[in-house]
Amino acid sequence: MKTFVSESWLNTHVTQLPRQKNQTWARPLSLAGHVGFDSLPDQLVNKSICQGFCFNILCIGETGIGKSTLMDTLFNTNFENFESSHFEPQVKLRAQTYDLQESNVRLRLTVVNTVGFGDQMNKQESYQPVVDYIDRQFESYLQEELKIKRSLHNYHDSRVHACLYFISPSGHSLKSLDLVTMKKLDSKVNIIPVIAKADTISKSELHKFKIKIMSELVSNGVQIYQFPLDDETVAKVNTTMNGHLPFAVVGSTEEVSVGNKMVKARQYPWGVVQVENENHCDFVKLREMLICVNMEDLREQTHTRHYELYRRCKLEEMGFKDTGPECKPVSLQQTYEAKRQEFLVELQKREDEMRQMFVQRVKEKESELKEAERDLQGRFEQLKRLHADEKAALEEKKRLLDDDQSSFSKRRAAAQLLQAQSLTANGKKDKDRKK
Amino acid sequence: HTITLPKPEISGPGLQMSLIRGTDLFGYIGIEAVLDQMRSKTMKAGFEFNIMVVGQSGLGKSTLVNTLFKSKVSRKSCTPNYEEKISKTVKLQTVSHVIEENGVKMKLTVIDTPGFGDQINNDNCWEPIVKYVNEQYEKYLREELHINRKRVIPDSRVHCCIYFLPATGHRLRPIDVEFMKRLGKIVSIVPVIAKADTLTIEERQEFKERIRQDLVDNGIHVYPQKEYDEDPEERILNNSIRESIPFAVVGTDKEHQVNGNKVLGRKTNWGIIEVENVAHCEFANLRDLLIRSHLQDLKDVTHNIHYETYRVRRLNESNMNFSEPGPLTMSVF
Numbered sequence: 001m002k003t004f005v006s007e008s009w010l011n012t013h014v015t016q017l018p019r020q021k022n023q024t025w026a027r028p029l030s031l032a033g034h035v036g037f038d039s040l041p042d043q044l045v046n047k048s049i050c051q052g053f054c055f056n057i058l059c060i061g062e063t064g065i066g067k068s069t070l071m072d073t074l075f076n077t078n079f080e081n082f083e084s085s086h087f088e089p090q091v092k093l094r095a096q097t098y099d100l101q102e103s104n105v106r107l108r109l110t111v112v113n114t115v116g117f118g119d120q121m122n123k124q125e126s127y128q129p130v131v132d133y134i135d136r137q138f139e140s141y142l143q144e145e146l147k148i149k150r151s152l153h154n155y156h157d158s159r160v161h162a163c164l165y166f167i168s169p170s171g172h173s174l175k176s177l178d179l180v181t182m183k184k185l186d187s188k189v190n191i192i193p194v195i196a197k198a199d200t201i202s203k204s205e206l207h208k209f210k211i212k213i214m215s216e217l218v219s220n221g222v223q224i225y226q227f228p229l230d231d232e233t234v235a236k237v238n239t240t241m242n243g244h245l246p247f248a249v250v251g252s253t254e255e256v257s258v259g260n261k262m263v264k265a266r267q268y269p270w271g272v273v274q275v276e277n278e279n280h281c282d283f284v285k286l287r288e289m290l291i292c293v294n295m296e297d298l299r300e301q302t303h304t305r306h307y308e309l310y311r312r313c314k315l316e317e318m319g320f321k322d323t324g325p326e327c328k329p330v331s332l333q334q335t336y337e338a339k340r341q342e343f344l345v346e347l348q349k350r351e352d353e354m355r356q357m358f359v360q361r362v363k364e365k366e367s368e369l370k371e372a373e374r375d376l377q378g379r380f381e382q383l384k385r386l387h388a389d390e391k392a393a394l395e396e397k398k399r400l401l402d403d404d405q406s407s408f409s410k411r412r413a414a415a416q417l418l419q420a421q422s423l424t425a426n427g428k429k430d431k432d433r434k435k
Numbered sequence: 436h437t438i439t440l441p442k443p444e445i446s447g448p449g450l451q452m453s454l455i456r457g458t459d460l461f462g463y464i465g466i467e468a469v470l471d472q473m474r475s476k477t478m479k480a481g482f483e484f485n486i487m488v489v490g491q492s493g494l495g496k497s498t499l500v501n502t503l504f505k506s507k508v509s510r511k512s513c514t515p516n517y518e519e520k521i522s523k524t525v526k527l528q529t530v531s532h533v534i535e536e537n538g539v540k541m542k543l544t545v546i547d548t549p550g551f552g553d554q555i556n557n558d559n560c561w562e563p564i565v566k567y568v569n570e571q572y573e574k575y576l577r578e579e580l581h582i583n584r585k586r587v588i589p590d591s592r593v594h595c596c597i598y599f600l601p602a603t604g605h606r607l608r609p610i611d612v613e614f615m616k617r618l619g620k621i622v623s624i625v626p627v628i629a630k631a632d633t634l635t636i637e638e639r640q641e642f643k644e645r646i647r648q649d650l651v652d653n654g655i656h657v658y659p660q661k662e663y664d665e666d667p668e669e670r671i672l673n674n675s676i677r678e679s680i681p682f683a684v685v686g687t688d689k690e691h692q693v694n695g696n697k698v699l700g701r702k703t704n705w706g707i708i709e710v711e712n713v714a715h716c717e718f719a720n721l722r723d724l725l726i727r728s729h730l731q732d733l734k735d736v737t738h739n740i741h742y743e744t745y746r747v748r749r750l751n752e753s754n755m756n757f758s759e760p761g762p763l764t765m766s767v768f
Contacts, residue, residue: 065603083605085606086603086605086607086608087609119608121557121609121613122557123555126555168601176553199633200633202702203703203704266635268632268636268715269636269715270706270708270709271703271705272705273703273705279704
């Protein structure tokens, strides 16, 4: 027997959580002792450690702006990079995957660099290879997701989690190429703009430059990645960091001795620029934000925002909808079935059409051939008649000739006879005379 | 005492030339005073110098020109409502000043090329510049061919073109190669590495070597050209210049205190970059080249070589069309 608890009873006797929309309401319970499920986050973490983490960074910037050096400095290793020429006819992307390990955490890091970006005379198509690469990674993930027999937990996620866009330190404003490229990418990837080679800009110029860049980005509607503010543990530090965007960085893998320590720095005749000194550049801030604090959030944003957008657009393109014609929710399965039927019907129709066309063609050909045959026959008859006529004519001629011949021979015989007669008559006369 | 004249050399039909050395003269004649006369005449007349700056926006062209002439000569500093907009096409803009130092007056014209290399599609971005340079030669040529000529022909020809290379540290880019190939034939190009405070000394040396190699590989002739060295002394001097181009420069107009002296420099959190210190950057070398030692040579090269090439080409062109009298011949006859 079911017992129902009335709403009014609940409202007076049980303190409720504010009812959230679309959530099935569950009443809160208090525990009498320690159960032990507070170890769930630890279990999750341990599982993740066993699995290892995956992080993919895309670096976009002109040749020679310091992308490889910054990556080397960020991850404290030496990725084997070779210098690229300035004369690439088209923008290409080069992806390299590395397995790094720090204490017991394994990271599979993929660094994708643009090659030849900004070098061509005509840069109108420069952003396209980058957009294509990002879409390709989303596409392969989508394919894996839609497979019947799939292995998502083993899948090597190659989607781009963070995009570092390197801005040249002109000190004035963004280039038009920068604005166009970032606009095309802001709905596909988390963009983190950085000012490269920041040791060429003095402090006051840098402040003005940063303000100019941010205002240009806002006025052009480019959405860059904002560090998340919803988690209280990191909200404070993230808010301050958001105010320092874009980070002005300097990269170096060489060590210089300053005081009694060896630090990563660049040595100039007029001083030493220390990479990890916060007064000199924002490198430490970038490392904090990118790796220490927000790496997981970047991955999550990529999956829940950018990838979902891509997936939605792609599936809508293919004709799938979440609601059927009467606005009733339609599952993917049903839509797929409907599509399949449609496709098969279409196929059948096409097949029938083709068959019909084929039959018609055969008929046409047949009648054509028959026509030709009749034609030929007619001509043959005609020729035969002609032949017969000519033959008759020739026969006639032959007969006439024969007649002529026979009459001629008759006349000759007659003439001969006459001659012979006259001879004998003359001979007789001579004979008589002689006697 | 007697003067022994050396054997006279016959240097032409009926012409006898003899060489009399200064120590053989009887007394002081005063020939060397002609140098003073020349000096005072030129001081009265004043000099003209036209310099063109070419490079992408943000490379520090205006700052460098201001630093070179120690005054606000760039267009940015003169126009009251200067806006840092990226123009859609390359438009050349000129600004002229008269500056004076120790009685010597110079009319300095700075030709700026905003929009060069800033577009997304930079095909043929050098064409407006080539057109401008040729137009100045044409103007001069017309004046020269007049029957009634002015005493002093106003000279608006480009004497020097400073090309700013961004300090990437690698090599020349396609746009650099294309521009310098085309313009190296009609004007004296001086390439400089802009904002060189982003390169360490080793990086700077490697970069320069690679650029010099690229220039040779592409057949680009920059100032000072080897073919125009007139004597061995000049060759030695120019060779040392050729070994160190392109100059790595840093520009600024701010002064700071260093060791009790006021120097021009850029102040950063890690040190002060002294612009005129040759250990820091090569600005001083560039300034000496352009202004203190080779200014007149630049003008001479422009007049004797580039302008003459243009003139020969132009006159041949109009001579070839006998049937249609070109505008040139019309004005002459």
